[in-house]
Amino acid sequence: MSKEQEIGKAFDFKLFRRVFGFAKNYISILVTVVLSGILSAAFAVFTPIIVQYIINKALDARNDEQLLTAILVMGSVLLGQVIFQLMFNYFANLLGESVIKDLRMRLFQKMMAFKMTYFDKSSIGLLVTRAVADMQRIGEIFSQGFFVIVADVLKMVAAAGVMLVMNWRLALIVFAILPVILVATRLFQRAMKVAFIDVRAQVANLNSFVQERIAGIKIVQLFNREVIEKEKFREINEKHQNAWLKTVWYNSIFFPVAEISNSIGIGLVVYFGVIQQIETMQDTNVGTIVAFFFLMELLFRPLRQIADKFNTLQMGMVAANRVFMILDTDSHISDTGTREIPKVRGSISFSNVRFGYVENEEVLHGISFSANAGETIAIVGATGAGKSTIINLLNRFYEINSGSISIDGIDIREFKLASLRSNIAVVLQDVFLFADTIANNISLKDDSISLEDIEEAARQIGVHDFISTLPSGYEYNVKERGIMLSSGQRQLIAFLRAYVSNPGILILDEATSSVDTYTERLIQEATNKITEDRTSIIIAHRLATVKKADKIIVMDSGQIVEMGTHRELLKKDGYYSDLYQAQFLQEELA
Ligand SMILES: Nc1ncnc2c1ncn2[C@@H]1O[C@H](COP(=O)(O)OP(=O)(O)O)[C@@H](O)[C@H]1O
Ligand SMILES: [Mg+2]
Structure with missing residues (x-):
């Protein structure tokens, strides 16, 4: 199965549960991650609510005391958000690193006990990849994949909910832009996936070329191959550069497009907000409109990155699958003997x-x-x-x-x-x-x-x-x-x-x-x-x-x-x- 096919596979819950089984030694860290994720989402949507309050009530009433309290509350909310975000990041990473530390230990022990037949059939490079690069990917399930997705979704749902409560008509207008961003993101992700396959291939080429020339340096110098090797290297180097530039190009297109949709959203909210205000003759809308700017950011920003995080999650799962395959391999010499002789006579x-x-x-x-x-x-x-x-x-x-x-x-x-x-x-x-x-x-x-x-x-x-x-x-x-x-x-x-x-x-x-x-x-x-x-x-x-x-x-x-x-x-x-x-x-x- 190719890497891309593996990634494309449906989500494997059994595998997912097995990966999370390794977190059960770290329950307190896990609980901290979940709690700080929830709190950081709650605090995130709290800021726009206070902004709305300040603009609509406190500023308008010219009540200094109210204003001061509101600003102090806002300050604490922002501080709380920073603290919980920090805790969330730190403990999610800590959990990931702890899990892979254990897993890597298990894998290494397993590998050291394999019988020679196993090594006869396996490539050293692949086994090293399992113990190093794949492990890192599994760690990312915790640090950049699963919890971040859950926290983002929480934030988005909370933001959408607050919008609906504040002003459902404006909320629906904002929701109407969502599909545009989703489609743009999807297209971008697809293009990036293809570009990255090329990048990875070029990196592998570059790696093996340099590695081989250094390992065979004596042949290179003895046979005066330096100039020829330089030319070959130039070619590979250029291909590598082009592959990277392609990803840069896609990035340069996507982010302005995403920004434009954001701006269009802001324009629409202002336009309809003002119309609404004129129609209803209420002037509570200024605060709501400003609050919406914040809420839209909370809704759109995670959306642009969520596909990336799903990718990270999937890559982690693919890596976990490979590592578990080794852990499940029963290939050692049976050690059921009981005789222990410090020094045999030697016949x-x-x-x-x-x-x-x-x-x-x-x-x-x-x-x-x-x-x-x-x-x-x-x-x-x-x-x-x-x-x-x-x-x-x-x-x-x-x-x-x-x-x-x-x-x-x-x-x-x-x-x-x-x-x-x-x-x-x-x-x-x-x-x-x-x-x-x-x-x-x-x-x-x-x-x-x-x-x-x-x-x-x-x-x-x-x-x-x-x-x-x-x-x-x-x-x-x-x-x-x-x-x-x-x-x-x-x-x-x-x-x-x-x-x-x-x-x-x-x-x-x-x-x-x-x-x-x-x-x-x-x-x-x-x-x-x-x-x-x-x-x-x-x-x-x-x-x-x-x-x-x-x-x-x-x-x-x-x-x-x-x-x-x-x-x-x-x-x-x-x-x-x-x-x-x-x-x-x-x-x-x-
Ligand atoms: N790890 C291995 N896997 C498969 N075949 C092997 C392996 N090691 C040795 N052989 C084969 O077993 C035969 C005997 O090899 P070996 O005992 O190493 O010979 P010698 O030490 O007498 O030179 C050879 O045909 C060799 O190709
Ligand atoms: Mg021999």
């Missing part, structure tokens, strides 16, 4: 495990192997053979289709998910660092790990010297995704992160790829230290690093084709032996 067993990321596309076709506690297991095989998939299954990022996986003889589903994962540390080829200090990236804000622990661990695996050379050592802020560090340096930090968590099981997934020889030696030393006394699974391309493993598993197309020690496998003269010869030869030649 691992895969028994006839079958698995596919998507239905009917099996990736692992019956994998069986076991590792004794403390052993080092290596997995080798071509890219896409299914090595990383085995790791994804061991820490339950995905659920297996059949077979079983156990640690220390206990099925991994019987573990509490948190307990299972705290026992396994993984170092991936592509290290992710948060925009935070090195120390926080290592401890991941686990309070039980002190800076001394980190330093001690760093010394043990031989990376303390490297971290000390950074500008502020462990407090060095690596910025977004750690781009200030080389991939080898990031790798070392990831090793330390795994090491300080002191896991029963350690997994290195191609952790030594894409590093220089110097870093590789550091990593090799770190690996030796870190795999000591714990079960380790090492996935590696370079067979030199796996030679010492207690067991080497050779995989091909989702199956284990060979298994044994380096020597045994060489003797077998099969897949592994071929792989080894080829690599050996390559290195000899190099």
Whole structure:
């Protein structure tokens, strides 16, 4: 469904009730909003009534005391109106922000618990939009949509009622102008809607163009693309400008037109008011006519904006619908296990495990192997053979289709998910660092790990010297995704992160790829230290690093084709032996 179709949909009361359900924790704020809305509307129509009184009675009677009282009352009414309007605005916004604070919290928690399959299928950009922009829109239901509409309608009804009571004939004349304003507003809104679709498209273009050029700045500069990119940018920039100017143009037409209808209204009221006055020979009408000017403003002004506010309300509802869709998604790994083991001994067993990321596309076709506690297991095989998939299954990022996986003889589903994962540390080829200090990236804000622990661990695996050379050592802020560090340096930090968590099981997934020889030696030393006394699974391309493993598993197309020690496998003269010869030869030649 397109955005516009979604907005065009009939008002969804069930959804609306659900959104308001989130306000029930803030009843006192809600009540304040409603009361101040009602009072501010009441006070708004009170001003014209006093104006009428002053002109007709107090001024005419030249009664200073009456006049003074009336002016004082008017002053308090105006003050009251200001206060209630202020309260209304403040508390309506407060309510909106409170609701979305709770909602955002819920959404974030929900997202953090989603299983990998969910993220495989969802775009990061869209999820970010849900948590940020859509939330803001939901807040606007409260701050700019619903209550403002209700308050405006209240004001309009009150103004219309006061007009009818003051002078019903003049009131009907004013009401006759309403359709003109309504039609003009409707036409304007339609034109603006179309114009804004264009604006949004141009903004999106501009965004993605700039973002992409900055992300790919090296390519832009290396290939001397600056001039060409500038020309392309000029084009997009101009389109963006034109789209905006269109909305400015519509605004420039609409507001004078609306003002003219207002003036015509004033003219008509004066004309007929005077005629009426002559006919009835009463001179109470001057005050009424002036009061009508105020009342007309109260009636017309909200009318011009009410469609906008309905739009805001609808946009908020569309956003709420999207957010609720995520909140209603049940897509997490079932966490019904009860076993909590602070530190497993680390024996691992895969028994006839079958698995596919998507239905009917099996990736692992019956994998069986076991590792004794403390052993080092290596997995080798071509890219896409299914090595990383085995790791994804061991820490339950995905659920297996059949077979079983156990640690220390206990099925991994019987573990509490948190307990299972705290026992396994993984170092991936592509290290992710948060925009935070090195120390926080290592401890991941686990309070039980002190800076001394980190330093001690760093010394043990031989990376303390490297971290000390950074500008502020462990407090060095690596910025977004750690781009200030080389991939080898990031790798070392990831090793330390795994090491300080002191896991029963350690997994290195191609952790030594894409590093220089110097870093590789550091990593090799770190690996030796870190795999000591714990079960380790090492996935590696370079067979030199796996030679010492207690067991080497050779995989091909989702199956284990060979298994044994380096020597045994060489003797077998099969897949592994071929792989080894080829690599050996390559290195000899190099
Ligand atoms: N998240 C995923 N969604 C769908 N298919 C995937 C996903 N991850 C990996 N695969 C597929 O599973 C197969 C095994 O991948 P993987 O275990 O990553 O291989 P390896 O680590 O041995 O290079 C490949 O065919 C790959 O395309
Ligand atoms: Mg892999």
